[in-house]
Amino acid sequence: MTADLFETTLFQYRDKTIFNKARDLAFDYMDTIHQAAPEQERLVFPPPESLSGLEVFDEPFPETCGDTDAILDLLHTHGSPATVAQTGGRYFGFVNGSAFPVALAAKWLADVWDQNAAMNATSPIAAKLEQVCETWLKDLFGLPETTAAGFVSGTSAATFSGLAAARNQTLSNMGWDIRKKGLFNAPRPRIILGDQAHSTVFKALSLIGFGMDDLERVPCDSQGRMRTDRLPEIDETCIVIAQAGNVNTGAFDPLEEICSLAGDAWVHVDGAFGLWAAGSPDYAPLVRGMEKADSWSVDAHKTLNTPYDCGIILCRHPGALVSALQNSGDYIIYGDQRDPMLYTPEMSRRARGIDLWATMKFLGQSGIRALVNRLCANAKAMGQKLKDQGFTLHNEVVFNQVLVACSDETTTRSMLARLQEDGTCWCGGSVWEGKTAIRVSVCSWATTEEDIERSVRAFAEARDKAVAGQ
Ligand SMILES: Cc1ncc(COP(=O)(O)O)c(C=O)c1O
Structure with missing residues (x-):
């Protein structure tokens, strides 16, 4: 088999049987969620017998090449039943969105393209659609014209990116060039955040060098909103982290007031699912004033229902974001147009902007509303x-x-x-x-x-x- 491994592989691209099979299995799977007869309906979370079926995957790393048909069969027979039916209508866990069919279908096509979204030089189409999404998102959220977007795996990565930019800029305000001198011995910015900040904010802070002792936690009201009457004095040595959508109550921090009290400090808004309130006039009052912040993190795979993984960091100061996530090398080709990797922690990654673009193009403003x-x-x-x-x-x-x-x-x-x-x-x-x-x-x-x-x-x-x- 090894001798003809690459011939067989080429044949698979030409003959397409394996792709047709994957499509058929995927369609079978969809039917278990979206049009099963009541007696054939699957449970939203897999039952114990489906979970025990996963033991089939516990095998030693094979010595020889596998049979492609058998690989797909194994996945479908034992993998499909052990999935969580979150594309359906009765999954209410975490803040996991479903996926619009057009987004999934666009992702399938883009999967076949297998693009590396790092640069225009690695994928002009991925770079183009990210640039379009950046413009549309700014428009939808009413953000300043200078705002740049980075397309990352989720809000965790977006918050990490936004806070890294905030840290660099704040240290610069304090006369410290972190790119030259590093973080050790640097002066310490003050971090101000609500008691109800999401756990991923603490993770991001720890990744960029802040510990629990650096944090000034502001008490929240009974719904989890930051109490602005308890905000400490804020100046340009501070980073303020607000929240648009509490993971338990859905409550929004009073962003307008926070931004105005923050003055020259950098304000980051964690709007993982809540930032999309801006897309409906009925809910936009919840995020009033958010455009006055400096950076925002949001997920498209939550409220917007794109497939995973699709998070976005938006930053009013592109220079600070690029400086925090900078990367250079003799072989890297930056062009005249927007190169995606300038705005993300990763260099190589999937072209997630394609499924985001398809979702936004499909829904339009009225669909998002x-x-x-x-x-x-x-x-x-x-x-x-x-x-x-x-x-x-x-x-x-x-x-x-x-x-x-x-x-x-x-x-x-x-x-x-x-x-x-x-x-x-x-x-x-x-x-x-x-x-x-x-x-x-x-x-x-x-x-x-x-x-x-x-x-x-x-x-x-x-x-x-x-x-x-x-
Ligand atoms: C408010 C908030 N921030 C951050 C996150 C983390 O997002 P992700 O899992 O996409 O990294 C969540 C997830 O539910 C959230 O609700």
Whole structure:
């Protein structure tokens, strides 16, 4: 086999049987989620027997070449059942979006292109579509003309990039050239952030050299919004990190006030899912004033429902971003046009701007408005119906997150375990004000009224079983 390995490979590109097979298997998979008869429906989270099927992958690294057909069969037979059905309408875990078919289809095409989005020199089409997305995003979010966008794997990477730019700029304000002198012995910028900042903000801060002792944490109100009356004095030696969309309650920090109190300090906004509020006049007031910040991180794979992985760092000061993520080498070809790798931590990466472009081109401004409104309306309906069923609603449902609990801690925990086991829908748990709560994150375009009805019924049944000790 090894002798004809490359001949067989060339044949596969010409003959396409393997690609047709992958397409057929993918279609079978889609049908289990989007048009299965009720008795054939799969559970949203894989049951134990599907998970135990994963043991088939535990084998020693093969000595010889594998059979391509068998590889795809193995993936479909044991891999597909062990997936989480998050492209459907009843997955409410984390803040995981579904994917629009056109985005997935564009990604398939782009997968075949297999582009390296580093530079114009490695992929003119990837560079072009990122430049178009940059312009459209600035327009949608109402950001300053100077704003540059970097297309990264997710908000974690976007926040890391934005805060690296903030750190370099702030140190420069303090008379320290980090690129020349490094971070050791540098003066210390003050980091000001809400008590409810997302865990990935702390990770990003630690990656760029800040420890817990460097942080000034601002208390939040009962919904998780930063209390501006508790902000410390701020000057140009500070980096302020605000949040557009709390992962538990969906609440938004008062961005306008924070930006105005921050004066000359760098303000970064973590808007992983919430920044998209700007796309609907009904929800745009939640992000009022956000354009006054200096950098913003956001995910398209959340609210916008692009496929994974699709995060974006937007930065009003392209020079600071490029300086933080700079990379040079004799063989690197920077052209006259925008080169994607200038704005991202990575050099080589997939051309994620293509699926983002396809999603934005498909939805247009009116589609994004409809999508944001739909997710939020569904979340409100879910919250109301759960309340009607006797659940305690912990948050004002201002966006697409709903936080609920049963009458006591033990019932909440045991109800959640039953709900997850039942598999009609899937929700995760969290802790709010010291108590276990259930997060319902409505992030899929595919969620229908019926999905909500069925999920609410599953909640009530799980609670009743928990109370009855079954
Ligand atoms: C507010 C917030 N920030 C950051 C993140 C992390 O995003 P990612 O998983 O895309 O890195 C999340 C994820 O849910 C989030 O809700």
